Amino acid sequence: MNRRRFLTAKEVQAMMQAARQGPTGERDYCLILLAFRHGMRISELLDLHYHDLDLHEGRVNVRRLKNGFSTIHPLRFDEREAIERWSQVRAGWKAAAKTDALFISRRGTPLSRQQAYRIIRSAGENAGTVTHTHPHMLRHACGYELAERGTDTRLIQDYLGHRNIRHTVRYTASNAARFAGIWERNNLLEELWDKDQNFIDEHALTVNINRLRSKIESKDDGVKYIKTIYGIGYMWIGEDA
Numbered sequence: 001m002n003r004r005r006f007l008t009a010k011e012v013q014a015m016m017q018a019a020r021q022g023p024t025g026e027r028d029y030c031l032i033l034l035a036f037r038h039g040m041r042i043s044e045l046l047d048l049h050y051h052d053l054d055l056h057e058g059r060v061n062v063r064r065l066k067n068g069f070s071t072i073h074p075l076r077f078d079e080r081e082a083i084e085r086w087s088q089v090r091a092g093w094k095a096a097a098k099t100d101a102l103f104i105s106r107r108g109t110p111l112s113r114q115q116a117y118r119i120i121r122s123a124g125e126n127a128g129t130v131t132h133t134h135p136h137m138l139r140h141a142c143g144y145e146l147a148e149r150g151t152d153t154r155l156i157q158d159y160l161g162h163r164n165i166r167h168t169v170r171y172t173a174s175n176a177a178r179f180a181g182i183w184e185r186n187n188l189l190e191e192l193w194d195k196d197q198n199f200i201d202e203h204a205l206t207v208n209i210n211r212l213r214s215k216i217e218s219k220d221d222g223v224k225y226i227k228t229i230y231g232i233g234y235m236w237i238g239e240d241a
Contacts, residue, residue, distance in 0.1 A: 006140035011129045012036045018126035028119045030086040031103055038062055038073050039142035039160045042135040048102040055080050064161030143171035
């Protein structure tokens with residue numbers, strides 16, 4: 001069986017559907033969904049309590065470990081629905097009222113790491129994923145999916161709570177789509193001519209890019225539209241910088 005360090009969004013969706021078919025389906029579905037959607041480490045996931053959730057406003061307090069930056073994430077509609085369905089089932093479990101922990105066992109005790117590992121491994125097997133699944137792969141899946149959606153590296157860093165951006169660039173570095181907007185200097189130089197059909201040299205290209213920046217970018221608000229990719233060329237990034 002092929003081993004990868006991350007799962008695709010489609011594989012995660014298949015895992016959630018497979019998990020829902022089991023006897024503890026609502027809990028396991030909710031667990032996998034939140035782990036993926038918020039890029040949680042297993043300890044962060046199991047440390048979720050009801051006081052961390054605001055279902056009315058649609059927010060969750062994500063307390064990052066490993067000196068990471070804790071933050072407030074939005075809860076999407078499907079997440080709130082999953083939490084509510086699981087909470088209804090949870091209320092009928094033995095001794096559930098004794099703990100505020102979101103994820104508990106049938107005995108009413110907070111879910112253990114070993115139990116969470118088994119849930120995720122079993123869901124991966126039942127979904128037929130092409131790799132051996134474990135909880136941290138859902139965190140990686142979140143990072144790669146955000147990169148695939150074109151999310152800025154700094155924003156992914158904040159979302160995952162990385163203190164060092166070097167841990168974040170693994171996701172954007174493997175995203176081929178990030179190069180789609182690059183204007184290669186050589187191609188630009190081959191195609192740029194003045195009004196008299198005279199070839200514009202490389203220095204003139206740089207000057208004209210700087211003039212373009214001065215027209216569309218403001219130093220006051222710090223918004224950038226053109227990014228220099230050193231040694232390659234320029235990239236149009238809109239307002240994402």
